[in-house]
Amino acid sequence: MSYKILLVEDDPSLCEIITDYFEEKSDYGYELEVVQKGDEALDSCLNNYYDLVLLDVMLPEVDGFTICKSLRKKSDVPIIFITAKGNEVYKLKGYSLGCDDYVSKPFSLAELYAKVGALIKRSKGLIREELIVIGDIKLNPHSREVFLNDDELNLAPKEYAILKILMENKNKIVTRESLLLRVWGYDFEGNDRVVDNHIKKLRKALGSSGNAIKTIIKAGYKMEV
Missing domain, CATH: 3.40.50.2300 (Response regulator)
Incomplete structure (x- = not known):
């Protein structure tokens, strides 16, 4: 092929x-x-x-x-x-x-x-990636499951999408604009404050592990161990 x-x-x-x-x-x-x-x-x-x-x-x-x-x-x-x-x-x-x-x-x-x-x-889906793991958080990109200390979390679709992007880019800054485009799409008519609101919800769902999501002033967010 x-x-x-x-x-x-x-x-x-x-x-x-x-x-x-x-x-x-x-x-x-x-x-x-x-x-x-x-x-x-x-x-x-x-x-x-x-x-x-x-x-x-x-x-x-x-x-x-x-x-x-x-x-x-x-x-x-x-x-x-x-x-x-x-x-x-x-x-x-x-x-x-x-x-x-x-x-x-x-x-x-x-x-x-x-x-x-x-x-x-x-x-093309030709490889099956292993779990993405950062600290106590585990994300399965194929089953769309998220685990915290081996307990499954039921995240809203957009919060799951944000978490996946951040975990895939561990230790890299992901801008609000990038998250807005990739999660909400080009046709979204709101502003990037909606990203901050969902980050807040995501941190709450992750409990103390939510501290791994760092705010980078005037840039965006970064997930690090």
Whole structure:
């Protein structure tokens, strides 16, 4: 079985390097389609099916952030940003718009290949992840069960979704905007205070273990042990 990947990158030499590596290395028959302009990439993304998108930020015509935002309105295809802009501000913006991962130039081709493989497998349900565990909290992403000290918790759907995102991103900041987009969707007309309210409910449900959810002032939330 093969998987179709759209590579959006305006550097021809990098496109060639990535394409050659994936074709030589691929155990899954990855088929890479290359687009070098942002407007063409946006058209391809919205009118064709891909299993994953590798997306540069700085592109002619339309930038990668705009493409990601537009694509997320219609698709949950895995997106990995490939960019020289590796500072935290750009990463947080990328995650808030719905990207799944981020690789900063210069990067290891082996690392990129591994990230692509992991994301595609996860999105296709080809791997069965073990329980996600942080402290006394255990979350089963397949049965959607949450346990606290081995006692099952009955969380509301949105609180479960928030907890899952935070646990999957352990020790990483998840912005309010990202949670709002991923849990409530692009069509939600309220403000990000609704996230704070649900975080409050989630902490209460988790009891003392709710202290693992840290508030990061002017940024969002982070779950840590």
